[in-house]
Amino acid sequence: MRRLLALAAAFFVADLVTAQAPPPEPNGNAAAAARQCNICHGKQEFKTVRPDGSVRPLFVDEAAIRDSVHGKWQCTDCHADVDKIPHPAPLAQVNCQRCHFGGNPVGAPERINYEGYVKSVHGRLRLAGNTKAPLCQDCHGTHGIRKHTDPTSRVNKAQVPSTCGRCHVEIYADYQRSTHGQSLLTKGNLDAPSCTDCHGEHSILAPKETASDVSATNIPETCSHCHGSMAFNTKYEIPINPVKTFKHTFHGIANELGSKKVAQCASCHTAHAVLPAADPQSSVNPANIPATCGKSGCHEGANANYARGRFHIDPTNRDSGIIYWVALFFKILTISTLAALLVHILLDLVKKLRHGHAGGHHGE
Amino acid sequence: MSEHDHPLQRAAARELEEAHGLSPAEAAERAARMHERLHRRFGTWVRRELIIQRREDHSEKSREVRGEERAAASGGELFERLSLNIRLQHATMAVSVIVLVITGIPLKFHASGWAKAIIGALGGPDVTPIIHRVGATGLIIAGLWHLFYIAFTREGRWNFKQLIPMPKDAVDAFKQIVYYLGRTDERPKFDRFSYVEKFDYWAVYWGMVIMIGSGTVLWFTDFWLRFVPKWFTDIAKEAHSDEALLATLAIVIWHFYNVHFNPHKFPMNRTFITGKISELEMREEHPLEYERLIQRRQNARQSARDPEPSQASRDSLPASEGGSGGHSRREGGEERREAPPQSGGRGGRR
Structure with a gap:
């Protein structure tokens, strides 16, 4: 302060x-x-x-x-x-x-957003005397500053990765290979996220800071900006809502309740090298799943069994295979049992109330 | 003159005449005037006295409601229905289930504020799984305990046999519905366990198998995944979550109605603590068991009078007609001659 x-x-x-x-x-x-x-x-x-x-x-x-x-x-x-x-x-x-x-x-x-910059990880590092931390002109440019809407601007969505990549070299390399980077940089698809879409712009915080858009507890919300909508997901051939289904897993529940230990989106999909599961390079490709689940001490010794089954399961969706049938079985069991019990209770209650007051077994 | 005939008025007139020396006519006239007032005051006094007495009666009654005196007063003898063993099993399970429900059900409603509040109050998502597993351990202990009980104790085996569903249960259920609908005044006669109690038992049995089975898979996922594919654990997760809701609703709605909110049991059926039910309850809710019990008792009395007790009748005696094991059976066989009403009855522990 x-x-x-x-x-x-x-x-x-x-x-x-x-x-x-x-x-x-x-x-x-x-x-x-x-x-x-x-x-x-x-x-x-x-x-x-x-x-x-x-x-x-x-x-x-x-x-x-x-x-x-x-x-x-x-x-x-x-x-x-x-x-x-x-x-x-x-x-x-x-x-x-x-x-x-x-x-x-x-x-x-x-x-x-000058306030945001001062509080951001960049601003705080700069204040602490780190001259490598960026000032305005480091991102926006010096003599050739253009509006972000100008495709040649250094802060234009498609240019942001290279701007950030001047310092964050390795992350930039990961990002360029990712499906997000390929879409934005190679195909020019503006649906794909640039750095700032996930990290914010002036008020960027470090991932370990709880308030950060990319902190463990905020990542699902950040990813849901795009992947929370089925219209978006179907456009990119993602058959289920990955955020909604994640939230019903134990990982998702613990994450939502505030646990920082459990896996969130980026734990499995990586933060910057996100690739479709079909890609052999993807961290969630079946061949790589044992390594992904087994990393950082999560599920030590994870084997190929970890990849045998579906991920992001929606029990109400018929495409979910056996889980759909298990869920349906319990749904029918629950509804029919409770309906029968409630009817029985109601009949019993009506009979007993009609036959005398509460409080005794006096002859009926 | 009817006024003069009233004893109160007559008494007043006599008093005026004799003690105060009034003439009979004047005394009669005064007495007539006094009569109405006296009558009114007397009425007030009677009403007040009645109210006081009624209040005393009431408080005495409600005192009796607590405890066994009331049951004894209204039903005579007390019968032991749940042995200490089974009551302890129930207590272990009840405490475990409450812990499991409190730490488990919020996970199913993780998006809502109350769920977050409960998990937060209990120490957050990194602590509640530990509490949940403590509860799970309690439930597993209760389950294993019960399996040993029905396999290796005479009392357990005898009770278990009576819990096996029979065609009679379906008939009883049908008859009960007909009775509820007012088509008949005759209720089905239940034996030791009615179809409702059998349903409760098997519902819990099913719930224990599903919850402990799937819960163990979820607890030791990494171990299980060495041998089974991921979809197996997904089934466990789905079953655990769905059966949890079903079991919780069944307990809160069905079980709590039967033992707490049922007008005949409100606010609580104390049998799970005392283990006893009154003779009246016994006659109303388990008439077949009651009749058989009385029959056995008469036979026992008979055989006690006999120098050579009929071996056949003793052998056919169940391990515990009252449900409390061989101990009470011995009592039942040898000692129950006169069976004083307050001695706890068959299986009672005094």
Whole structure:
């Protein structure tokens, strides 16, 4: 909490400092001003060598800025610490909140979930001093920021995996192989989930945090956003409702009641390498089921018997085989037994109440 | 004059004449005036006295309702119906079943708030399975205990034989329905176990087999899956869940009606604690057993008078006509000559 306050204060102070200058306004001279920066940054070969020896290109594509959502702004509207040319290097990190704050006078979008970011795993790591944790521009881009609806935007649904994958390399590789990744990235099917569809956007939390959309207890709900609807499932040839049927298993019941130990969707299907059971690479392919059930100390020594039978069984569905018949048998048994018992009780009750008051065996 | 004829009025007139020296005419007139008031006061007094007496009667009665005195008062002799052994079996099973129902049924209604509240109150989904298995252990003990009881004790074997369904039970059930419908005033005569009791017994038997069988598969899934395919455990899960609901409803609706909410038993049939039923209950609910019992008793008395007791009659005596084993049988055979009403009757433990 204290950290949060400190961060908020830091940004607030930064805000005050940068706000000394009047808020930037669209300027007819933007092009002219940019041309000034272009003296250096317009050159493709303009580079610098970092102390570690790596080369950093300093070329800025003016066209990219012009096409971006910030095309009407001057360089110094964001790089506010440039007050002379040439400017001393390096410049301060651009502070997006200079414009993107609630009630800002220049009409910058305010929907930005800044609170969520501060509380997110990314924001907290950044605050803790981890410079690898992303800031706004790490995901949204710098000069070429475009709206998420623009297919070329780095935060467009289809681009998000590669954006996240810049840091989460292995997960990105898993995801690309998964049925979700293949559908979205290869087939361009926007039904398939991108990273943010499951993890959230600005307010991403670590899976072990209970409030996370991908925590053990929230995963079924998150998957049900798509797989909870039979219309969706049938479209992708999934014959039963996987979430509903899961909730009736002991795994699902314990999960719903709050157990973090039991298997949830991702425990068997994996989090990122989700594949149809028919795929030999799938964790739920019958050949792989013993290994999947036996992992992380769940069912040690699981053998091929674990794969012999159906999964995600709906006892009310005739396609469920023997379970359907067992359930039907008990349904008939229960209804007929209870009906007979209730009738017997009712007859007995009526007779006894008619034949005298409660409380004695006085001769009938 | 009818007024003068009233003893109260006459007494008043005499008193006025003799003690107060009034003239007869005046005394009669005054007495007539007093009569009405006296009559009214006397009536009030009588009513009040009646109310008090009635209240005393009532409280005395309700005191009697508790305990065996009432049964004895209304029914004479007490008969032991459930032996201590069987009562302990029942208690073990009852406690186990209550534990199992409380920790099990919420799983069937896992989506509802009350189910989550119960599981949460008992320590959450990582704790209730342990409680459930403690209950399961109790139920398994009760089941094994009972199997030993009906296999290896004379009392158990004798009771079990009487619990075997017979054609008479179907006839009895039919007759009972006809009686309920008011087509006849004659009720079927039950022996030691009526068709209702036999149904209860076999319903529990079936429930125990299904629940313990499937429950053991679910408890030791990893062990079972070494030998059986997954669909076998799926059947166990489905059967366990469905039979659980059936058993719970049967207990709550049927069993609780028969022993608690039935107008003749409300609020509770105490036999499962005392093991005893009154002679009246015996005559009404188990007339055949009662008649046979009395017959046996007469035979026993006869043979006691005989220097050589008829071996045949003693052998045909069941292990325990009252249900409490060989101990009471010995009593029954040798000692029950006069059978004083309060001595506990056949099979009674005094």
